[in-house]
Amino acid sequence: MNRVIILLIGLLVQAVASQAQSTQTSNSLNQSGESATKAIAPARTNATESPFYIKLYGSYGLLTPGVQIRYSESLSQTGQVFPFKTTNKGLGAGPRAGIGIGVIVSDFINLGIDADILFGTAIKINNSYTDDLYSSSNTSSTTLKLLSITPNITFKALSRPAYYIYNRLGLVGGLVMEYKTVNNRIDLPTSGVGVNTTNVTTNSYTENSLALGYQAALGVQFRLSQAIRGFVEVVAYNQSFKPKRLEVASTDDVGGQITNKVVVTEFKDEGNIVNSTTAQPNQSLSFNVSVNSVGIGAGLVVRF
Structure with a gap:
């Protein structure tokens, strides 16, 4: 054992x-x-995505809640029927296109700066009047082009690997590139007595203050590839500026006799209202022009 x-x-x-x-x-x-x-x-260490990005985008202003009330009207020969129609568009309506750069600060915050141009949609007004002597029609078209720079901050509200929902806030500073109204008027005699008269007047606001305001957006960004993202958003702009100088160029054709005239008006915050009879500009009260819109936007983001 x-x-x-x-x-x-x-x-x-x-x-x-x-x-x-x-x-x-x-x-x-x-x-x-x-x-x-x-x-x-x-x-080898794993490569990380770059925090810097560039974006290309476009938007279209559909609603203009701050629109200045304008209307088309007509007057019948009896003077008892007076139909009219108000406009539903303001100066902020229409297309915008722009480019921006930014940096991803954290999982929840991006900082960026955008530059875009508002091409706008013309605001058209038609007026017509008829009496015993003349039939008169007048058509006006107001257009605005605006270059804006917008420093902004983006907050990510809900983040997922394939997409995230965000809201963006920015301060807008704009340079008025073009702001003018063109009027075309035609007067035709209805009684057989008189001459045809036409008038073309262009009101050009050649000097303006900066168009200051703010931007707010709510959107979703989604991944298309490793470096490219797409986004769609609802975006609102609110800007305003003050015209400083107005040049009115008019051409009158009365029975074939043509005359041209240019009148300049300067707008002041304080002073006297002056209708000058000399070569000196007129003076008038300054006023505020609103540029508002709520619309939809879309674009691409490329990280580099």
Whole structure:
């Protein structure tokens, strides 16, 4: 019995010694393999996405809640029927297109600056009058082009790997590139007595203050590829400026006799209203022009 126990103990010791030797050999090989691997192919860190981006976008102003009330009207020959129609568009309506750059500050905040041009939609007014002597019609068209710079901050409200929902706030400073109204008037005699008269008048606001205001947007950005994202948003603009100088150029054609005239008016915050009879400009009270819109926008974002 003792021999059996001694034999079993000997076999166990031999097995343990053999297992220990095998483990030591395996560890030596692993260490040698790791060293060789490290020597041949050093460890590489994972690349991260760039925090900088550039974006191209466009938008279209559909609603103009701050529209100045204007209307088309007509007057019948009896003078008792006076139909009219108010406009539903303001100076902020129409297309915009722009470009922007920005940086991703954190998982929740982006900072950027955008530059865009408002091409606008012409505001057209038609007026017509008829009496016993003349039939008169007048058509006016007001247009505005505005270059705006908008520093902005974007807050990510809900973020997922494939998309995120955001809202953006910005302060807008705009440069008025063009602001004018063109009037075309035609007077035709209805009694057979008199001459045809036409008048074309262009009111050009050649000097204006900066168009200051703010921008607010709510949208969703989604991944298209590793470096390209798309976005759609609802965006609102609210800006205003003050005209400083008005040049009115008119051409009258009365029975074939044509005359041209230019009248200049300067707008002041304080002073006297002056209708000059000399070459000096007229003076008048300054006033505020509103540029408002609520519309939809879309664009692409490229990270670099």
